[in-house]
Amino acid sequence: MFKIRILKLSRILLLLVSTSLSLQAQHALLETQTWIHGSDNCSTQNDSLVQVVRYDVNTWILRQNKCIHYEAPFMYLFVGAERALLVDTGATQDETKFPLYTTVRKILGQSSGKSSSDLPLVVIHSHGHLDHWAGDTQFRGRTHVTVIGLTADEVQKATGIASWPEEEGKIDLGSRTLDIIPIPGHQKASIALYDHSTHLLLTGDTFYPGHLYVDDWEAFKKSISRLTEFAHKNTISYILGNHIEMSTTPGVDYPTGSTSHPHEQMLPLSVVDLETLHSALETIGDKPVRKVFDKYIVVPK
Numbered sequence: 001m002f003k004i005r006i007l008k009l010s011r012i013l014l015l016l017v018s019t020s021l022s023l024q025a026q027h028a029l030l031e032t033q034t035w036i037h038g039s040d041n042c043s044t045q046n047d048s049l050v051q052v053v054r055y056d057v058n059t060w061i062l063r064q065n066k067c068i069h070y071e072a073p074f075m076y077l078f079v080g081a082e083r084a085l086l087v088d089t090g091a092t093q094d095e096t097k098f099p100l101y102t103t104v105r106k107i108l109g110q111s112s113g114k115s116s117s118d119l120p121l122v123v124i125h126s127h128g129h130l131d132h133w134a135g136d137t138q139f140r141g142r143t144h145v146t147v148i149g150l151t152a153d154e155v156q157k158a159t160g161i162a163s164w165p166e167e168e169g170k171i172d173l174g175s176r177t178l179d180i181i182p183i184p185g186h187q188k189a190s191i192a193l194y195d196h197s198t199h200l201l202l203t204g205d206t207f208y209p210g211h212l213y214v215d216d217w218e219a220f221k222k223s224i225s226r227l228t229e230f231a232h233k234n235t236i237s238y239i240l241g242n243h244i245e246m247s248t249t250p251g252v253d254y255p256t257g258s259t260s261h262p263h264e265q266m267l268p269l270s271v272v273d274l275e276t277l278h279s280a281l282e283t284i285g286d287k288p289v290r291k292v293f294d295k296y297i298v299v300p301k
């Protein structure tokens with residue numbers, strides 16, 4: 001009897017371990033993911049110009065090498081049954097220094113089983129600052145590529161947002177849909193994107209482990225409030241922004257413009273982190289103030 005119980009217990013344990021391993025294997029664990037974070041001497045470093053991390057079977061996270069441009073923005077690639085969506089094109093135009101188009105086409109060729117240039121690609125931007133669209137020139141005029149414009153008006157039309165910024169839009173990739181949530185404040189055309197397949201919430205430069213520069217304080221407050229409400233209504237796996245500017249030491253950032261970020265904070269933020277910002281903004285009220293948090297710093301312009 002005792003022996004049978006031990007056997008049953010070990011079988012249950014084995015099942016639990018294998019289930020948790022297979023769950024973990026479904027997507028990359030971003031808490032432990034390391035990123036190319038530049039170098040004190042960029043002339044001697046040999047890291048990839050574009051770091052590619054496969055998040056799951058049809059989702060990729062890309063980061064521009066910090067030695068090419070200190071902003072080192074992140075970009076996201078979602079592949080659906082009928083088309084793919086690239087969010088942002090990085091901080092550098094020159095394809096020889098920053099080969100984003102060829103990198104994306106290579107990924108699409110491997111993942112879709114089609115010829116790399118056959119899968120239609122839509123390019124959208126987290127917002128209209130240059131470090132997120134400088135690479136657009138590599139994509140414009142290419143076969144099967146649509147680049148959505150940079151203004152709020154163009155984003156609204158392309159994604160079917162009935163009323164900006166109160167309502168949401170959608171992008172259908174074929175058996176995969178992303179919600180587009182207007183979040184002006186950092187910049188007029190800022191959006192968040194929510195992927196129903198991975199439950200990733202992308203928040204651009206509005207909410208990330210770094211300097212949250214606020215151009216329009218009132219709009220920013222309202223956007224963070226709507227974003228928090230959205231996060232409460234939906235399952236969220238990770239909240240992902242477009243830069244890392246904070247170190248692993250709480251409240252300590254890197255100097256702007258540095259090409260070396262040793263000991264960077266991890267990329268993902270959580271819904272609790274978002275709630276913290278939301279309630280702090282409510283307490284601060286209408287007068288913009290700079291405020292340092294453990295994982296990000298609010299900086300009114």
Ligand SMILES: [Zn+2]
Nearest residue numbers: 127129187205
């Ligand atoms: Zn920005």
Ligand SMILES: [Zn+2]
Nearest residue numbers: 129131205242
């Ligand atoms: Zn940026």
